[in-house]
Amino acid sequence: MAKVTAEITHNHPEGIKGAQATAAAIFLARTGHSKPEIKRYVEQTFGYDLNRTCDEIRPTYHHVETCQETVPEAIIAFLESVSFEDALRNAVSLGGDSDTLACITGGIAEAFYGMPxxxxDETLKRLPEDIREGYELLRFMIAKMI
Known part of the structure; x- marks a missing residue:
């Protein structure tokens, strides 16, 4: 499914691979897999090098418009984290395309830790009412499926 949706916005094999790697990490996190299991699966299946640390990435990282230099960094930010908020802080601290990094990292971290x-509550307060209503409807629909 990640491939189908990514083809609409990322008309490049690396973009599709990045979406698939992110979706796989989220699925594994949501289904109770450990960080080492997630790391191993992403490395073996998608060929990403996840053996760096945020401290090693930070000095030279800059905005890069390619998934192969964004998705692995975002996953590393999650792997080094101890909580949802820590994961987001790790991602943003890398610099560069920090909003994209935080979105990818946050999706995995929410699946793994949950969101405080x-x-x-604070996030929902800041959304316009129609978007908040859509969010609530989506959560209701998901709960019915489970």
Whole structure:
């Protein structure tokens, strides 16, 4: 499914691979797999090098418009984290395309840790009412499927 949706916005094999790697990491995180299991699967399946640290990435990282230099960094930010908020801080601290990094990292971290309720509440307060209603409807629909 990640391939189908990514083909619309990322008309390049690396973009599609990045979407698939992100979706796989989220799925594995949501289904109770450990960080070492997620790391191993992403490395073996998608060929990403996840053996660097955020401290090693930070000095030279800059905005790069390619998935092969964004997705692995975002996954590393998650792998080094100890909480949802820590994961986001790791991603943003890398610099460069920090909003994209934080979105990728945050998706994996939410699946792994969950989102703290106070952060969820604050985020929802800031959304326009129609988007908040759409969010609530989506959560309701997902809950019905489970």
């Amino acid at each position: 309720q106070e952060l969820r």
